[in-house]
Amino acid sequence: MTAATGLRCIDCDRLHPLEYILSCPDCEGLMYVEYDVGAASQVPFGRLEGAGVWRYAQLLPIANPDHFVSLGEGQTPLIETPRLAREMGLDRLLVKFEGSNPTGTVKDRSTVTAVAAALQFGFDRIGVVTTGNAGSSLGSYAARAGIRAFVFSSATCAKPKVSHIAAATPDFYLYDGDYDAMIGGFDSVIDEGTVFDAGATRNAYKQDGKKTIAYEIFEQMGLQVPDFVIYPIGIGEALLAGQRAFAELKAAGHADSVPRPVCAQSTEADTVIRALETGGPLVPRTIGHTVAEGVAVGDLGPKGEWVLRVTRDDNGLGAASTDREILDWQAKLVRLEGIWAGPTGCVTLPALAKLVRQGAIPKDASVVCLVTETGLKDDAEPAAMTPLAPTVENVRNILLS
Amino acid sequence: MTAATGLRCIDCDRLHPLEYILSCPDCEGLMYVEYDVGAASQVPFGRLEGAGVWRYAQLLPIANPDHFVSLGEGQTPLIETPRLAREMGLDRLLVKFEGSNPTGTVKDRSTVTAVAAALQFGFDRIGVVTTGNAGSSLGSYAARAGIRAFVFSSATCAKPKVSHIAAATPDFYLYDGDYDAMIGGFDSVIDEGTVFDAGATRNAYKQDGKKTIAYEIFEQMGLQVPDFVIYPIGIGEALLAGQRAFAELKAAGHADSVPRPVCAQSTEADTVIRALETGGPLVPRTIGHTVAEGVAVGDLGPKGEWVLRVTRDDNGLGAASTDREILDWQAKLVRLEGIWAGPTGCVTLPALAKLVRQGAIPKDASVVCLVTETGLKDDAEPAAMTPLAPTVENVRNILLS
Numbered sequence: 001m002t003a004a005t006g007l008r009c010i011d012c013d014r015l016h017p018l019e020y021i022l023s024c025p026d027c028e029g030l031m032y033v034e035y036d037v038g039a040a041s042q043v044p045f046g047r048l049e050g051a052g053v054w055r056y057a058q059l060l061p062i063a064n065p066d067h068f069v070s071l072g073e074g075q076t077p078l079i080e081t082p083r084l085a086r087e088m089g090l091d092r093l094l095v096k097f098e099g100s101n102p103t104g105t106v107k108d109r110s111t112v113t114a115v116a117a118a119l120q121f122g123f124d125r126i127g128v129v130t131t132g133n134a135g136s137s138l139g140s141y142a143a144r145a146g147i148r149a150f151v152f153s154s155a156t157c158a159k160p161k162v163s164h165i166a167a168a169t170p171d172f173y174l175y176d177g178d179y180d181a182m183i184g185g186f187d188s189v190i191d192e193g194t195v196f197d198a199g200a201t202r203n204a205y206k207q208d209g210k211k212t213i214a215y216e217i218f219e220q221m222g223l224q225v226p227d228f229v230i231y232p233i234g235i236g237e238a239l240l241a242g243q244r245a246f247a248e249l250k251a252a253g254h255a256d257s258v259p260r261p262v263c264a265q266s267t268e269a270d271t272v273i274r275a276l277e278t279g280g281p282l283v284p285r286t287i288g289h290t291v292a293e294g295v296a297v298g299d300l301g302p303k304g305e306w307v308l309r310v311t312r313d314d315n316g317l318g319a320a321s322t323d324r325e326i327l328d329w330q331a332k333l334v335r336l337e338g339i340w341a342g343p344t345g346c347v348t349l350p351a352l353a354k355l356v357r358q359g360a361i362p363k364d365a366s367v368v369c370l371v372t373e374t375g376l377k378d379d380a381e382p383a384a385m386t387p388l389a390p391t392v393e394n395v396r397n398i399l400l401s
Numbered sequence: 402m403t404a405a406t407g408l409r410c411i412d413c414d415r416l417h418p419l420e421y422i423l424s425c426p427d428c429e430g431l432m433y434v435e436y437d438v439g440a441a442s443q444v445p446f447g448r449l450e451g452a453g454v455w456r457y458a459q460l461l462p463i464a465n466p467d468h469f470v471s472l473g474e475g476q477t478p479l480i481e482t483p484r485l486a487r488e489m490g491l492d493r494l495l496v497k498f499e500g501s502n503p504t505g506t507v508k509d510r511s512t513v514t515a516v517a518a519a520l521q522f523g524f525d526r527i528g529v530v531t532t533g534n535a536g537s538s539l540g541s542y543a544a545r546a547g548i549r550a551f552v553f554s555s556a557t558c559a560k561p562k563v564s565h566i567a568a569a570t571p572d573f574y575l576y577d578g579d580y581d582a583m584i585g586g587f588d589s590v591i592d593e594g595t596v597f598d599a600g601a602t603r604n605a606y607k608q609d610g611k612k613t614i615a616y617e618i619f620e621q622m623g624l625q626v627p628d629f630v631i632y633p634i635g636i637g638e639a640l641l642a643g644q645r646a647f648a649e650l651k652a653a654g655h656a657d658s659v660p661r662p663v664c665a666q667s668t669e670a671d672t673v674i675r676a677l678e679t680g681g682p683l684v685p686r687t688i689g690h691t692v693a694e695g696v697a698v699g700d701l702g703p704k705g706e707w708v709l710r711v712t713r714d715d716n717g718l719g720a721a722s723t724d725r726e727i728l729d730w731q732a733k734l735v736r737l738e739g740i741w742a743g744p745t746g747c748v749t750l751p752a753l754a755k756l757v758r759q760g761a762i763p764k765d766a767s768v769v770c771l772v773t774e775t776g777l778k779d780d781a782e783p784a785a786m787t788p789l790a791p792t793v794e795n796v797r798n799i800l801l802s
Contacts, residue, residue, distance in 0.1 A: 051478075071739055072480060072501055077452075077473025083547070100473055100501055103741065104777050127800055136741075136777075144739030146484070150800055155788035160561060162783040164776060167735045173799060174788040185793035195800045334568045338472055338545030340504065340537075375565060376505045376537075377777040382563040387556035387575040392586035398574060399528055399551055399596045 003039035004061040007031040007204055010306055018061065020121040022191070022202040023302075030302050031204050032244060033061040040252035045215070046223055051075055053112055053212045059248065060113055060212075061205050067119040069145045073108040074212055076100045078220040078368070083336035089356045091364050094226070095333075096217060099341055099374030103164070105294075106210065106238060106372040107137040113209035114198040115141045120205075123196035124148060129186045131179055131234075131293045132157040133344070133373060138198050139168030150195060152182060156293065160377040178287060180299045187301075200235040201301050207241050214245035217368055218255065225255045226366040228317075230262040230348040233272050234295040236307035238370065239263065243310050259368070261311055262361075263318035264351035266290040269298050270320035275308050277318075282308055291323045291380075294344030294373060317360055318351070325350035330375070345373035404440035405462040408432040408605055411707055419462065421522040423592070423603040431703050432605050433645060434462040441653035446616070447624055452476055454513050454613045460649065461514055461613075462606050468520040470546045474509040475613055477501045479621040479769070484737040490757045492765050495627070496734075497618060500742055500775030504565070506695075507611065507773040508538040511638060514610035515599040516542045521606075524597035525549060530587045532580055532635075532694045533558040534745070534774060539599050540569030551596060553583060557694065561778040579688060581700045588702075601636040602702050608642050615646035618769055619656065626656045627767040629718075631663040631749040634673050635696040637708035639771065640664065644711050660769070662712055663762075664719035665752035667691040670699050671721035676709055678719075683709055692724045692781075695745030695774065718761055719752070726751035731776070746774035 006015040011029030024031055040059060048055050052074035054065075062068065078094050085093035098106035111134070118126045127150035128138045135151035142149030151165050155174040165172050175182050183201060190197045197203045218225055225246055231239040239261050249255040263272045268288035275282045282305055287298035300307065311318065321329075329349035334340045348369050355361045388394045407416040412430030425432055441460060449456050453475035455466075463469065479497050486494035499507035512535070519527045528551035529539045536552035543550030552566050556575040566573050576583050584602060591598045598604045619626055626647055632640040640662050650656040664673045669689035676683045683706055688699035701708065712719065722730075730750035735741045749770050756762045789795045 070478075070480075072478025072498060075476065077471075077503075079471075079473060097473065097503070100503055102478075102498070102501055104505075104775070125800075140735065140739035140741055142739070143736055152789075152796070159783055160777055160779060162786075163779060163781060164735075164741050166783055166786075167732055167776070168739065168741065171799070172786075174786050175791045175795075176788045177791045182791040182796075185791065185796045188793055189796045189800050192797075192801065331568055334541065334565075335544055338541035338543070338569065340541055340565050340568065374505070374777065375568070376561055376775065378561060378564060379780060380564060382560055382567055385563075385567075385573075385575050387577045388553075390576045390578045390583040390586065392589055394576075395553070395583075395586045395590045396593075398572070399526075399590050400593065 001057055002061060002063050003035040003058050004033050005036050006034050008034040022197060030202060030306060033204050033208050035059055035248060037251055040248055045219055045254055053109055053209060056212050056215045059215070061208050062113065062116045062120055064120065067116040069112055069115050069141055071102040071140060071144055073101045073112055074216065076216065078217060079339065081337045084333060087332055087336060088353050089363060090367060092366070094368045095339060096213065096368055096370050097339055098370065098372045099345065103137045103140050104374035104377055105133040105137060106213070107134045109212055110206045110209040110237060111137040111141045111198065114203060114206035115145045115147070117205035118147060118196035119145060121196065125150065125194060126196040126198045127190065128152070128198040129179065129182045131296055132161040133294055134200070136161045136164045139165045143168050152186065154179060158377060159379040179297055183301065200237050201303065207237050210238050210241035211245035213238065213370070214242045214249070218249055223254070225249070225257060226259050226368045228262055228361055228365055228367045229259045230264055230352050230367070230369040232295050232344065232347045232370065232372055233263045233265050233307065234297045235300055235303050238372070239307055240303065240310060243314055258314055261314050261316040262351065262355065263311055263316065264348040265320045266292045266295050266347060267320045267322050269296050271298060271300065271304065272307055273318045273320040276311065291343035292326055292347045295347055317355055319354045321347055321350035329353065339371065340375035341371045342373040342375045342378045345371045402458055403462060403464050404436040404459050405434050406437050407435050409435040423598060431603060431707060434605050434609050436460055436649060438653050441649055446620055446655055454510055454610060457613050457616045460616065462609050463514065463517045463521055465521065468517040470513055470516050470542055472503040472541060472545055474502045474513055475617065477617070479618060480740065482738045485734060488733055488737060489754050490764060491768060493767065495769045496740060497614065497769055497771050498740055499771065499773045500746060504538045504541050505775035505778055506534040506538060507614070507639060508535045510613055511607045511610035512538040512542045512599065515604060515607035516546045516548070518606035519548060519597035520546060522597065526551065526595060527597040527599050528591065529553070529599040530580065530583045532697055533562040534695055537562045537565045540566045544569050553587065555580060559778060560780040580698055584702065601638050602704065608638050611639050611642035612646035614639065614771070615643045615650070619650055624655070626650065626658060627660050627769045629663055629762055629766055629768045630660045631665055631753050631768070631770040633696050633745065633748045633771065633773055634664045634666050634708065635698045636701055636704050639773070640708055641704065641711060644715055659715055662715050662717040663752065663756065664712055664717065665749040666721045667693045667696050667748060668721045668723050670697050672699060672701065672705065673708055674719045674721040677712065692744035693727055693748045696748055718756055720755045722748055722751035730754065740772065741776035742772045743774040743776045743779045746772045
């Protein structure tokens with residue numbers, strides 16, 4: 001049923017069979033799954049059967065429906081946000097709210113294809129290094145599939161995520177230091193081959209789950225694509241997968257154009273934004289602390305140059321935001337539209353505001369802003385409040401004031 | 402477009418017009434919205450257009466689509482859970498996971514119709530007393546609709562919920578004591594009429610949003626109804642709305658039967674279970690502390706007798722669970738199926754297990770168990786863990802052990 005035909009190397013352009021390989025056997029380049037354009041052109045968008053991510057199974061790299069693990073991910077709302085648009089200076093703004101996924105983040109989309117691929121290739125162990133959300137997601141989906149999940153999560157991970165991961169898997173470890181310190185060692189052990197890779201660095205099967213964001217946007221907009229899509233950039237999976245899916249829609253004759261991608265990062269971890277501004281290559285940096293823990297990545301590894309290339313090829317933009325700006329827009333989003341997202345999910349908002357203010361994104365552009373995480377698992381200490389005594393007088397004084 | 406015809410009193414059976422009244426003008430009884438059976442019989446289940454709760458707008462009491470406030474609620478997954486079924490001693494078990502709603506709970510379904518009704522009747526203020534989840538939901542949806550939300554939340558409310566409500570509305574107050582102490586005063590001030598009632602005690606418009614659980618189950622099961630539905634009982638809204646919706650489906654000729662309802666409560670707040678066991682009336686009690694804060698209600702008010710009547714009329718069952726049992730089944734749910742739910746959401750699981758063990762629910766019954774809340778907003782302190790140093794050796798020792 002899948003239209004996948006092979007793994008294409010982004011460097012040497014050779015096509016390899018659909019096996020479990022993490023880099024090109026010829027040149028060690030990164031690879032992506034290629035699909036048959038003729039088959040893709042026959043996908044009946046707008047009239048597809050089935051729910052969630054597996055609705056798009058033809059354009060995902062899993063052959064056997066027995067491996068379609070699911071907890072009801074995907075099919076997240078694309079929300080018209082008129083008050084937020086006004087605050088941004090836009091005529092219209094659509095928010096793709098990924099907090100409605102089963103574990104509250106966009107990660108569920110790629111976790112399902114990672115776990116499904118582990119089953120496809122006969123693995124009973126899968127592992128990930130995470131700042132929190134990816135581990136929370138993998139713990140749940142591996143349990144769902146009945147395989148063993150090894151999760152290495154940053155010690156700074158929010159408590160609700162720690163509780164969740166600990167409940168889902170006994171093979172859960174916290175690590176000191178940031179993501180960049182941990183991922184190199186993890187990848188080298190993954191190469192020894194006994195544990196399936198659910199990391200964001202290389203696995204082409206995992207990344208493809210995030211293509212479904214683009215397909216959903218396309219269907220939810222009535223078989224149209226927007227002018228701009230704003231992506232948060234940690235390792236850049238959402239952008240790489242989303243832009244490729246949009247490109248596939250165009251190549252297959254479903255869409256007329258590809259949206260311009262916008263990279264959103266924290267000022268504390270802004271390597272892609274710096275490269276876009278200077279026009280130069282990506283330079284890894286030591287990151288500072290940011291409230292947006294999901295994008296707290298200073299060394300994007302081999303995917304960094306790919307993110308930069310796609311962004312430039314697709315005429316993209318970028319902007320970085322301070323923690324203050326992220327938290328301000330988090331508050332605006334819920335106060336104006338009732339959407340409660342975590343700081344990682346809100347890193348896209350000040351970036352968009354900045355680019356609109358600068359005139360780089362025109363007022364009348366069609367814009368979809370990804371908000372990739374629920375606010376519900378944030379354990380930031382709330383401001384202190386003094387409880388009322390539960391009396392009629394107290395209620396009356398407040399309600400009838 | 403709505404097939405609603407009036408408000409029917411559950412005590413004197415008189416029909417009143419669709420106005421904003423909270424109790425019967427003749428006898429002060431509770432009321433529910435009645436729908437035209439002929440119109441209901443024409444609703445094309447399985448082929449309806451639109452997403453989420455408003456997909457069922459014909460069977461909801463809001464006339465004007467301009468009032469259909471939404472954040473993408475409803476359309477939650479109905480998950481086949483084979484490992485959990487085996488653990489329960491059932492052949493098959495379906496979990497309706499409400500944690501995928503925008504604020505992570507089933508409350509979003511009734512909040513949308515409460516806020517839509519506030520708009521319908523021209524209110525710009527709406528209020529609720531809550532143990533947490535309903536306030537989290539109302540804060541978001543009132544913001545979305547651009548009206549002012551007054552939220553009174555128990556001081557024991559989990560921190561992620563406090564942060565969310567505080568971010569969504571400036572009119573947020575914590576109260577000391579339990580829900581029972583607060584709700585009486587609140588209801589008496591609501592009767593003065595300047596603030597729209599989003600409480601669970603009386604508002605028929607609010608309650609109807611929860612009918613959509615039943616419609617979704619019916620559609621997701623291929624236009625069938627299960628033999629049993631397991632409901633958590635706080636005030637009993639989900640059961641009252643769900644069973645009425647199933648009864649409407651039968652009356653309109655869509656379904657052949659009505660599922661038997663099962664009431665699940667905490668042993669610390671078990672008034673309905675006690676009444677079912679003794680066969681007597683409902684006796685309010687002072688509640689103890691329970692981890693299932695959403696069902697921490699010892700005085701169900703006027704709805705209590707109604708819940709009992711419906712449960713008995715529909716040949717229902719009930720069982721209460723200790724905190725230990727609730728937490729055990731919370732752990733089993735995520736370890737066996739990857740579904741991460743809060744304690745309130747898991748109060749249904751040990752109740753079901755108990756009734757299966759007792760033979761009250763047969764092994765081969767068709768069962769849908771509601772799991773009404775995500776685990777992501779739980780701030781229970783996770784067990785202490787010592788972080789690893791991020792070295793290749795540490796990763797290798799763990800992954801290749």
